[in-house]
Amino acid sequence: MxxxxxxxxxxxxxxxxxxxxxxxxxxxxxxxxxxxxxxxxxxxxxxxxxxxxxxxxxxxLLTDSGTSAMSDRQWAALMLGDEAYAGSRNFYDLEEAIRTYYGYKYIVPTHQGRGAEHLISQVAIEPGQYVPGNMYFTTTKLHQELAGGKFVDVIIDEAHDPASLHPFKGNIDLAKLEDLIQRVGPEKIAYVSVAGTVNMAGGQPISMENIKAVRALTDKYGIRVYLDATRMMENAYFIQEREPGYEDKSVAEILKEFCSYTDGAWMSAKKDNLVNIGGWLALNHEDHFEAARNLVVVYEGLHTYGGMAGRDMAALAIGIQEAVQxxxxxxxxxxxxxxxxxxxxxxxxxxxxxxxxxxxxxxxxxxxxxxxxxxxxxxxxxxxxxxxxxxxxxxxxxxxxxxxxxxxxxxxxxxxxxxxxxxxxxxxxxxxxxxxxxxxxxxxxxxxxxxxxxxxxxxxxxxxxxxxxxx
CATH class of the missing domain: 3.90.1150.10 (Aspartate Aminotransferase, domain 1)
Known part of the structure; x- marks a missing residue:
């Protein structure tokens, strides 16, 4: 519009x-x-x-986190919650929805996004490592620091200028990123932290062209890329609206392609996924998945509910489907x-x-x-x-x-x-x-x-x- x-x-x-x-x-x-x-x-x-x-x-207007209105289908799903302690069918429905629309292999549910941030920080960061990203977010940065990492802002300069009309102010500055990698060494980079859209920059998107370039650069050095997918539906819409070649693609198609250039994502489902509570961590590499699935039992709950009730997972699976429309x-x-x-x-x-x-x-x-x-x-x-x-x-x-x-x-x-x-x-x-x-x-x-x-x-x-x- x-x-x-x-x-x-x-x-x-x-x-x-x-x-x-x-x-x-x-x-x-x-x-x-x-x-x-x-x-x-x-x-x-x-x-x-x-x-x-x-x-x-x-x-x-304090936040859009957990404040959405659920649909009639989501409210109906609450009555179909399988509250079994282990192996709830609602977990498998949620797993299927995330695989279908985001494309990741392995799913770890959490009570909300903060729980997923904590898990990925604990399994992917070694003390003394750096975490470059496209501007900090408060809770993400704190979890990275508590795990012994140091966040480094590598967003483009336009993101710090409120008046700039750059269409993708969430883009990573590739020169800044590569300079950091060469200065400290690839082994000192825990992962690249990508947010779509960038909250602290004013809800600004990152382009498909930029995430492709980030993927190519990190592949050269053997570094993983993890995505804060909290508001990726909106990011996908801006790509559809502003980036040549995507005007005829659906939000769902753009979302899945964008995620394909990353190694995993954490999600505060209280935003894009249209629920009042919930989150998840999705991963493509078995090493980080096995570590996260083990830690979720310590901090959140069993790996098939992770701090959510079965009814919450049921509403979340439907929210994912509705949010890509x-x-x-x-x-x-x-x-x-x-x-x-x-x-x-x-x-x-x-x-x-x-x-x-x-x-x-x-x-x-x-x-x-x-x-x-x-x-x-x-x-x-x-x-x-x-x-x-x-x-x-x-x-x-x-x-x-x-x-x-x-x-x-x-x-x-x-x-x-x-x-x-x-x-x-x-x-x-x-x-x-x-x-x-x-x-x-x-x-x-x-x-x-x-x-x-x-x-x-x-x-x-x-x-x-x-x-x-x-x-």
Whole structure:
């Protein structure tokens, strides 16, 4: 959908309106609160939107993880859960679905994506090895570090520029990757960590041409490539839309081809696979599979359930089938794009091109007067909630954490607020409300003040840190 998704009187402007490829069968009431109640709630939460009660949130754009609406087929599948401790038939259905649509040989189920990240880090990383990748993700990087590895960012430079219109800002810079390999030696590279799409860059995709080139380069040095497949459906859609030669291929065909250039993948099924809980690790090499299947028994559960109930695996197998449907992916990305185009039309700076799962507000640009050590993105997320009850989240210096050697804040070039759209949950009217709230806060931007951190946990501080306004 490259055109603007305006549905009111669309035909008047020479185009046909579009609608979501589903209808609503069940509703969940949400409540609004007064401005005074919202201000009190964000203060009690320490200006951290993760610490708000969900019942105090009007439109929840904190994350797309586990927040999707399941289909009637998925809800029906919950009643067909085989809850046997070992050998559940639902595991074999899940295994077949992953092999069919992703193409990997061996499957290890986990309770969610974080469990799969932990397993691959433990079996594939030796202390002192490097893990190059196309920009870090918070939990992935932490698991790599806890296994003794060191993440190295080898994404193209355009990914760090919110205004760049590069169509594939998730691409790996092959020169950076090969320079690292030659500098430390191939044996010091645990694997190449590829994310599609790249969350921290604004939901930006990696091209098929780039992953082919990465495969060719790593084959030369005998290095494996592992994929964070969490949002690969959206990545496949962008390849279909933007890359020559793929416009007539289906999302399912593109997904399977992309995965064929990797040695395995970990998955947070709470995103693309349209379930509220679950994950998996898929591998093509028996050595890492045998090690992971052994470790999953220690950390997650038996290798035929891995922390999920049988009913969860049943819903997940169906979610995989539904998520590759072209009409669904087109509407999913289209809703994100609709919100982004509203904000762009009003001159509000966001990461461009608009990504697949979220709008990323450029907090550094919006709050130019707030220094980065006063957490402008954290402040912006809190101010949007106070204005309307819309909950987003910070993706900037708080998420980046501290340098483990110096103890100083890491200062990323991107200081963003992520407004993440759950799948099959909200309507276009909700997106209008969100856009109007962001504009109201943007119009008052010169009055805004920064924050100071008053509580900081040791790991993944953005989840639990607390703040207060600077004097």
């Amino acid at each position: 490259s055109e603007k998704h305006v549905v009111t009187m669309g035909q008047q402007f020479g185009r046909r309106s579009w609608a979501e490829p589903w209808k609503i069968k069940m509703v969940e009431p949400i409540k609004t609160m007064s401005p005074e109640e919202r201000q009190r709630a964000i203060e009690e939460a320490g200006y951290n939107t993760f610490l708000l009660r969900s019942e105090d949130v009007y439109i929840d 072209d009409d669904y992916v087109r509407a999913r990305v289209g809703q994100v794009r609709y919100l982004g185009e509203l904000l762009t039309d009003w001159g509000i700076p966001i990461v461009q091109p608009i990504g697949g799962h979220a709008i990323f507000l450029d907090a550094r640009k919006i709050y130019e007067h707030i220094p980065q050590d006063q957490f402008p993105a954290q402040a912006l997320a809190a101010h949007i909630y106070a204005d309307s009850g819309v909950r987003g989240m910070e993706r900037g210096v708080v998420s980046a954490g501290r340098n483990p050697e110096t103890g100083e804040h890491n200062y990323p070039k991107l200081e963003l607020v992520r407004l993440t759209i759950p799948r099959r949950v909200y309507t276009q009217a909700h997106m209008d409300v969100v856009a109007e709230s962001v504009k109201a806060v943007f119009d008052r931007r010169h009055e805004a003040k920064g924050l100071r951190m008053v509580y900081e946990p040791k790991y993944l501080r953005f989840f639990q840190a607390r703040f207060e306004p600077v004097a």
